Amino acid sequence: MSNEHNQKTNLDEPMVYQIRIEGHLGHQWTDWFEGLTITLEDNGEMLLTGPVVDQAALFGLLKKVRDLGMSLVSVIRIKPDQKVPPEVKE
Amino acid sequence: MHYNGFMSTPILATKLYIPSPRAKVVSRHRLFERLNNSLSSSRKLTIISAPAGFGKTTLVSEWVAALTLAPLPVGEGLGVRVAWLSLDEDDNDPARFLTYLVTALQTISPNIGNGVLGMLQSPQPPPTESILTTLLNEITTILDNFILVLDDYHLIDAKPIDNALTFLLRHLPPQMHLVITTREDPQLPLARLRSRDQLTELRVADLRFTSSEAAEFINQIMGLNLSAEDIAALEARTEGWIAGLQLAAISMQGHHDTTNFIKSFTGTHHFVLDYLVEEVLHQQPENIQKFLLQTSILDRMCGPLCDAVLLNPSSSAQETLEYIGQANLFIVPLDNERQWYRYHHLFADLLRQRLHQSSASTGGAAGGVSELHIRASQWYEDNGLELEAFHHAATGNDIERAERLIEGKGIPLTFRGASVPVMNWLESLPKTVLDAKPPLWVMYASTLLFSGKNTAVEQKLQAAEAALAAALQSTEPDEKSQDLIGRIASMRATLAVIQHDAETIIAQSRRALKYLHPNNLPVRTATTWTLGYAYQLQGDRAAASQAYAEVISIGESFGKSIYTLAATINLGQIQEANNQLNLAAESYRRSLQLAGDPPQRMVCEAYLGLARITYEWNDLEAAAQYGQQSAQLAQQLIVDTFAAYGVFVARMRLAQGDVSGAVAVLSEAEEFVRQHNFAFRMPDVVAAQVLTLLRQGDLPAASHLAQKHKLPISRARVHLAQGDPSAALSVLEPLRQQVDAKGWQDERLKVTILQSIAHHANKEKDKAMQLLGDALELAESGGFIRIFVDEGSLMAQLLSEAATRGIKPGYIGKLLAVFEAGKQKSEDKSSLPSTSSGQPLIEPLSQRELEVLKLIAQGLSNREISKLLFLALNTVKGHNRLIFGKLQVQRRTEAVARARELDLL
Numbered sequence: 004m005s006n007e008h009n010q011k012t013n014l015d016e017p018m019v020y021q022i023r024i025e026g027h028l029g030h031q032w033t034d035w036f037e038g039l040t041i042t043l044e045d046n047g048e049m050l051l052t053g054p055v056v057d058q059a060a061l062f063g064l065l066k067k068v069r070d071l072g073m074s075l076v077s078v079i080r081i082k083p084d085q086k087v088p089p090e091v092k093e
Numbered sequence: 094m095h096y097n098g099f100m101s102t103p104i105l106a107t108k109l110y111i112p113s114p115r116a117k118v119v120s121r122h123r124l125f126e127r128l129n130n131s132l133s134s135s136r137k138l139t140i141i142s143a144p145a146g147f148g149k150t151t152l153v154s155e156w157v158a159a160l161t162l163a164p165l166p167v168g169e170g171l172g173v174r175v176a177w178l179s180l181d182e183d184d185n186d187p188a189r190f191l192t193y194l195v196t197a198l199q200t201i202s203p204n205i206g207n208g209v210l211g212m213l214q215s216p217q218p219p220p221t222e223s224i225l226t227t228l229l230n231e232i233t234t235i236l237d238n239f240i241l242v243l244d245d246y247h248l249i250d251a252k253p254i255d256n257a258l259t260f261l262l263r264h265l266p267p268q269m270h271l272v273i274t275t276r277e278d279p280q281l282p283l284a285r286l287r288s289r290d291q292l293t294e295l296r297v298a299d300l301r302f303t304s305s306e307a308a309e310f311i312n313q314i315m316g317l318n319l320s321a322e323d324i325a326a327l328e329a330r331t332e333g334w335i336a337g338l339q340l341a342a343i344s345m346q347g348h349h350d351t352t353n354f355i356k357s358f359t360g361t362h363h364f365v366l367d368y369l370v371e372e373v374l375h376q377q378p379e380n381i382q383k384f385l386l387q388t389s390i391l392d393r394m395c396g397p398l399c400d401a402v403l404l405n406p407s408s409s410a411q412e413t414l415e416y417i418g419q420a421n422l423f424i425v426p427l428d429n430e431r432q433w434y435r436y437h438h439l440f441a442d443l444l445r446q447r448l449h450q451s452s453a454s455t456g457g458a459a460g461g462v463s464e465l466h467i468r469a470s471q472w473y474e475d476n477g478l479e480l481e482a483f484h485h486a487a488t489g490n491d492i493e494r495a496e497r498l499i500e501g502k503g504i505p506l507t508f509r510g511a512s513v514p515v516m517n518w519l520e521s522l523p524k525t526v527l528d529a530k531p532p533l534w535v536m537y538a539s540t541l542l543f544s545g546k547n548t549a550v551e552q553k554l555q556a557a558e559a560a561l562a563a564a565l566q567s568t569e570p571d572e573k574s575q576d577l578i579g580r581i582a583s584m585r586a587t588l589a590v591i592q593h594d595a596e597t598i599i600a601q602s603r604r605a606l607k608y609l610h611p612n613n614l615p616v617r618t619a620t621t622w623t624l625g626y627a628y629q630l631q632g633d634r635a636a637a638s639q640a641y642a643e644v645i646s647i648g649e650s651f652g653k654s655i656y657t658l659a660a661t662i663n664l665g666q667i668q669e670a671n672n673q674l675n676l677a678a679e680s681y682r683r684s685l686q687l688a689g690d691p692p693q694r695m696v697c698e699a700y701l702g703l704a705r706i707t708y709e710w711n712d713l714e715a716a717a718q719y720g721q722q723s724a725q726l727a728q729q730l731i732v733d734t735f736a737a738y739g740v741f742v743a744r745m746r747l748a749q750g751d752v753s754g755a756v757a758v759l760s761e762a763e764e765f766v767r768q769h770n771f772a773f774r775m776p777d778v779v780a781a782q783v784l785t786l787l788r789q790g791d792l793p794a795a796s797h798l799a800q801k802h803k804l805p806i807s808r809a810r811v812h813l814a815q816g817d818p819s820a821a822l823s824v825l826e827p828l829r830q831q832v833d834a835k836g837w838q839d840e841r842l843k844v845t846i847l848q849s850i851a852h853h854a855n856k857e858k859d860k861a862m863q864l865l866g867d868a869l870e871l872a873e874s875g876g877f878i879r880i881f882v883d884e885g886s887l888m889a890q891l892l893s894e895a896a897t898r899g900i901k902p903g904y905i906g907k908l909l910a911v912f913e914a915g916k917q918k919s920e921d922k923s924s925l926p927s928t929s930s931g932q933p934l935i936e937p938l939s940q941r942e943l944e945v946l947k948l949i950a951q952g953l954s955n956r957e958i959s960k961l962l963f964l965a966l967n968t969v970k971g972h973n974r975l976i977f978g979k980l981q982v983q984r985r986t987e988a989v990a991r992a993r994e995l996d997l998l
Contacts, residue, residue: 026364031450047362069247069276070442072145072336073364 017054020061023076024049024068036064048076107393107427107435109197111177111242112154119302119310121152124295128156131293132173132240137265138286141274143297145439146336146366149274150244150425152300157240174201174239181392183480185251186513187221188213194241195228202235211689219694221257225264233266240270245438247276255280262286301333310335315342315421323355330359336423336439340369343421347376370443373422380405384413385422386451388436389444390465390488392481395433401472402465463489470494480511487518492526496533507540516540531560535577538584547588554581572610579609583616586623593773598627615654618647622656622663629663630773632835638667658687662699672838674706674875681706697726697734704741708748711878711911716745721948724961733771736762736778739963743781747788748883749940755785761963776804783807787814806840809847818854825851842871846880846888853891862895869901881908882915936979943997945972950989950998 027043037060039053055061061078068075131139141149157175178197184190192213195206209228212218249255259281262271273279286292302310307328311317319327331337341358348354358368374382388399388410396411403410414434417424423440427433436444452461466489473482479498483506486495499506499515507515519527519537527533534557541549558581561574570578582605589597602624609617625640641660648657665680681699688696700723708716720741727734739762746755759782766774779802786795792814799807805828812821825848832840849864872880881888889912896905938946941962948958959969977983980991992998 026367027362028364028367032367032446034449034453035446043362049364070145070438071364072147072334072366072439 017056018061019053019081020051020055020064020078021081022051022064022068022078024051025074025076036067039064052081105193105196107433108179108181108193109177109200110179110427110429111157111175112150112425112427113429114151114155114158117314118151118155119306119314121155121306124152124299125156125159127293127295127299129160132238132270134290135267136293137262137271137291138281139270139272139293139295140279140283141272141295141300142276142278143295143300144276145442146334146437147297147300148335149300152295153242153244153272153274157242160240174237175242176201176239177242177244179244180246180248182248183511183514185249185254186510187251187253187257188218189510189513190249190251190254191221191224191257192510197241198228198232201237201239205231205235212694221253222260225257225260229261229264229266232269235266235268238268238270240272242272242274244274245276246273246279249279252280300335302328302335302338303333304328307333307338310338311342315339315346317342317345317351319345319351319355323352326355326359330355331365334365336437337365337369339421339423340366340373344369344372344376366439366443370440370447374447377420377422380408381413381417384410385417385444386448387465389441389448390462390485391435391469393427393433393435398469398472402468404468463491465489467491467494470498474498479506480509480514483511483518484514487514492522492530492533496530496536499536505536505539507536507543512540512544516544527556528560528563531557531564531574531577534560535580539580542584542587547591550584550588554584557581575608576610576613579605579607579613579620580616582608583620583623586620586627590623590626593630595627595630598623598630602627614647614651618644618654618656621647622660625660625663629667632837634667634670634836638664641667653687655693658684658693659695661687662695662702665699665702669702669706670837670839672842672871672875672877674709674877678703678706692726694726697723697732697738700726701734701738701741708741708745709875709877709879711882713745713748716741720745721961725957728957728960733766733769733774736766736771736774738762739765740777740781742963743785744879744883747784748879751940752785752788754941755781756789758963759785776802780804780807783810787811806843806847809851813847813851813854816854818851821851822848822855838871842868842877842880845871846884849891850884850887853887858894861891862898862900865891865895866900869895869904873901873904878908878911882911886912888912938976938979938997942972942976942979945969946976946988946992947998949973949976949985950992 022039025048027047027049028041030041033039033041036051037053039051042050042052044050051064055064065075065078128139141153143149157173157177160173161175176197177200178193180190184193192210195209195213198205206228209224209231212224212227218224258271258279262281265271283292283294287294304325308321308324311319311324311327327338327341331341341355345351345354361368374385377385384399384403387403388394391398391402394410394414396409396414399410399414414424415431418426418431418434423437424434425437427435435441448462466485470482470485470489470491473479473485479501483495483498486498495518499511501509515536519533519540522533527537534553538550538553538557541547541553557577561570561577565574582601586598586601586605589595589601602620605620606617606624609620611617621640622644625637625644628634628637628640641664644656644660645664648654648660661680661684665677665684668674668677668680681702684696684699685692688699700719704716704719704723707713707719720738723734724738727738739758743755743758743762746752746758759778762778763775763782766772766778779798783795783799783804784807786792786798787810792811795807795814796811799811805824809821809824809828812818812824825844829841829844829848832844845864845868849861849868852858852864853861881892889909892905892908892912896902896909944962945958948961953961955969955973956966958964959966962969964972973985977988980988980995982988982991989998
């Protein structure tokens with residue numbers, strides 16, 4: 004939980020988001036989703052993962068999902084990967 | 094002044110076109126019933142809210158076609174009529190949105206909202222609510238019930254437009270019903286509408302094909318012959334998603350083994366659509382595939398445009414478009430002539446993604462796609478559709494082309510309803526690109542200024558200057574850079590006009606005129622006007638009129654602009670201040686002719702000028718009428734004119750002996766001036782307040798106000814009322830010198846009259862007479878009356894005496910006649926207190942009630958009347974009750990009819 008708080012204070016850093024969607028798209032769609040990594044899961048869902056500059060950009064991405072008529076399962080913000088070590092470890 | 098940039102006809106027609114239903118469709122009676130029910134239970138709004146590909150637009154277009162049956166000649170439509178507006182991203186500009194909304198309504202009632210369109214094209218449109226109020230009033234005159242469909246509302250992402258629709262819904266006339274199709278719930282008060290049973294919603298659960306609908310679609314419409322089991326499998330896989338089912342059906346039309354196809358398709362996790370589009374494309378011949386991919390960059394297509402994009406002389410795009418239509422490949426005709434089409438939005442997105450993919454994989458990177466955009470841009474430009482041309486240039490990343498298209502051939506795109514897309518584009522450009530092209534920074538600033546985002550302008554101007562300085566490091570500025578320097582200064586002058594900061598206006602205007610290119614007449618004219626305005630603020634009337642005269646003469650030689658109108662009005666004000674009332678009236682009237690119909694709102698100043706002049710000429714009826722015309726225009730926007738109007742009304746009330754009415758008006762005006770920071774209007778308001786206080790005999794309050802605001806004329810009046818004429822004279826003397834030095838004729842006349850009165854009170858008769866003679870000399874050619882009459886009986890005495898001395902006997906004769914008539918009138922009133930002006934009523938209407946009644950007869954609402962007369966809304970309602978009671982009627986319309994019978998109007 005404390006990591007969450009640390010992230011919130013750092014407003015200018017891009018946030019890493021993970022968007023979970025129903026259905027698989029090919030990797031050629033990476034560009035369409037502004038460079039997010041596409042991971043296909045066995046259960047038929049797909050993860051779009053990557054840095055998102057700000058909230059406006061996030062909503063832009065969600066609109067793209069909407070405009071393809073795909074079903075959104077979840078959107079979560081995740082810890083930036085190992086490059087930025089968490090300041091507080093519990 | 095009229096420009097219609099974005100109303101380019103072919104595009105306009107496609108936006109208003111009601112999609113025609115296909116010959117064979119799945120009948121969706123269960124949904125039609127719910128839609129019909131929405132109408133018959135008089136709900137205000139229907140929203141059809143579901144993701145892409147659920148047949149929203151198709152459903153509504155089929156439903157309205159069923160409602161209106163066959164197209165009937167205009168005016169004979171029975172029952173319900175339909176107006177349609179397909180929205181796109183550019184409609185996020187409120188002015189543009191409202192313009193299209195009105196044009197859509199005009200498809201059912203051709204003259205509706207013409208005035209509103211005029212307002213929207215003026216440089217400072219009135220607040221959206223007052224535009225909508227006007228529009229709503231006109232909508233109530235439409236006889237038939239009608240539906241307005243707003244298709245693709247999810248493309249609207251602008252709070253002002255959501256607010257406008259909310260307002261519209263709150264006041265929706267009973268004959269109107271709104272239908273919105275959207276991919277996301279609109280930001281409207283849906284919960285409230287729901288709870289009041291004013292909303293019908295069709296959502297994805299309703300729109301999905303049921304099993305029987307899916308079966309009907311696959312087997313009857315698409316002509317496949319699938320088993321119930323296969324259909325069930327397809328339906329399960331697509332979850333009733335219509336676009337998916339349609340793509341599956343098209344794919345299967347080319348497959349021999351449909352069962353196998355369904356198996357392979359249902360066995361994967363592939364996103365249905367992505368998978369199926371692949372299938373569909375592969376079944377098309379290569380030339381069709383290429384056509385689909387390359388034309389997917391177009392929001393709308395016609396044969397010649399596609400030809401221009403494809404550059405393939407061997408085949409005709411028109412024929413290909415028709416083939417695609419027959420093959421059911423998600424193409425939608427946008428007119429009856431089958432000239433313009435678009436792809437289904439979802440299909441277009443998928444095609445575009447593939448286009449980018451293929452151009453990237455062939456190593457062409459985005460260059461290939463950009464090239465297509467540039468060709469499209471060229472075609473649009475050649476066909477005079479500059480906004481579309483600009484869009485493709487921007488998407489094709491051809492900055493020079495985009496810049497050139499914004500500049501346009503006459504008026505930049507920014508000023509033709511395209512400020513939103515232009516702003517979006519400029520915002521999207523990296524700073525390095527803007528820095529390399531200073532004109533883009535300047536364009537950025539002017540777009541912001543035009544959009545009323547004044548506080549953001551200066552920062553861009555500084556960026557422009559920095560970029561210019563960097564570009565010019567070692568070289569002398571060329572003509573173009575000089576012109577940019579001039580435009581930057583001109584914008585700063587305009588910003589200073591908003592602040593009423595004369596010194597900055599003058600400095601920046603002079604700089605602008607020094608640098609602007611001699612041929613840049615539009616900006617030069619604007620700058621000459623700002624200069625004139627600053628001189629006027631400073632009281633340098635000669636310099637101001639010279640600037641205004643120049644603006645007017647440029648207009649005469651090179652075409653009139655909004656500045657011709659402004660300068661004509663301002664010139665009138667200066668002539669008025671020079672006591673040249675005839676010339677001033679002429680200028681004001683000329684400005685009314687220039688102002689067009691409906692008039693530019695700035696002519697409220699001209700009407701007010703005419704009101705003051707006709708008042709001065711003692712034509713009180715004309716004055717009242719001009720005053721009302723001024724107020725009607727002024728209340729549509731927050732301008733200082735409203736304060737000046739208050740001062741005028743107060744003078745009228747005082748002239749009619751209605752002191753408390755004058756007090757009320759002035760306290761409203763004072764409040765308005767404070768609230769909106771129009772400090773420079775305060776002295777006029779206070780001077781009038783001092784007059785009312787003197788009339789009420791409240792000398793201490795009058796004295797306090799006059800001292801506090803340092804108003805010499807008011808102070809002199811207070812001294813006179815206190816019986817201290819020498820104190821009055823000692824205030825007037827230095828003022829007299831100052832006024833003479835500045836050449837302010839209006840002030841000189843006022844001072845001279847007061848000096849004459851003061852000398853008279855000081856028993857210096859000869860001096861008083863000499864000054865009165867001077868005053869008459871100053872006033873005669875302008876035909877001044879009220880300035881003398883308003884001084885009261887003492888002035889009548891002075892004038893009679895002057896006449897006996899042989900001073901201006903003709904003029905004085907006229908003035909004394911007015912005094913006499915006024916006395917007569919008040920005697921009439923006092924001798925017949927119970928009937929005013931011979932009304933055949935038991936209880937006659939008061940002056941104020943008559944005033945209210947006249948405005949009722951003009952069709953003004955209570956709210957409008959309250960604003961116009963500076964009364965509280967409840968007071969107006971109270972007057973209404975009294976009027977109705979006295980006339981023995983129940984309604985406004987009856988009151989007007991009865992008043993006409995009795996000759997009260």
